[in-house]
Amino acid sequence: MPMNPAEIERLIKAKIPDASVNLEDLVGDGDHWSATVISAAFKGKSRVQQHQMVYEALRGRMGGELHALALQTSTPKD
Amino acid sequence: MSDNAVFERIKRDIGENNVVLYMKGTPVFPQCGFSAAVVQVLNHLGVRFKGIDILADPELRQGIKTFSNWPTVPQLYVKGQFVGGCDIVREMFESGELTELFNTSGVEVNIGADAAR
Secondary structure (H helix, E strand, O other): OOOOHHHHHHHHHHHOOOOEEEEEEOOOOOOEEEEEEEOHHHOOOOHHHHHHHHHHHOOOOEOOOEOEEEEEEEOOOO | OOHHHHHHHHHHHHHHOOEEEEEOEOOOOEOOHHHHHHHHHHHHHOOOOEEEEHHHOHHHHHHHHHHHOOOOOOEEEEOOEEEEOHHHHHHHHHHOHHHHHHHHOOOOOOOOOOOOO
């Protein structure tokens, strides 16, 4: 079941308000997304922890409704 | 089997093997592109690893996600520590961090040799 990008972005921002979210539809089927998430909240956290924050924001949709989300996280450059 | 029994099995596997990849399919026949990508990275680095097929085991399929608080498979463990899924492994490989992690963990890297088993 494809998920719409506005909804993905809304869920991430609900949990990580300062996040800049950039979504790209990898295949054009609305079901395989690539997300780049930049937030100061990631500072001092490991990559695993950063990704876990995003997954948590998506509240269980990842791996289910959201079939594929390639994820890249980073902190804002000063 | 309870969560506990599955967790015990996971702990034993990641404790007894330096490098463990929980994946869909086997290292020789991955059944998912993301799993195949991680296998490819490990093979490229010539790292010996144990591949565990979660498709063959419904309890493990759910258990490994709960264990690591990580919603997807593949999952790579080095020296008992969860390293990440496909995106993180790829990113770490490209930046050289993965090789460094293997080196500092005392895991032999042998680029060019195919060490899948």
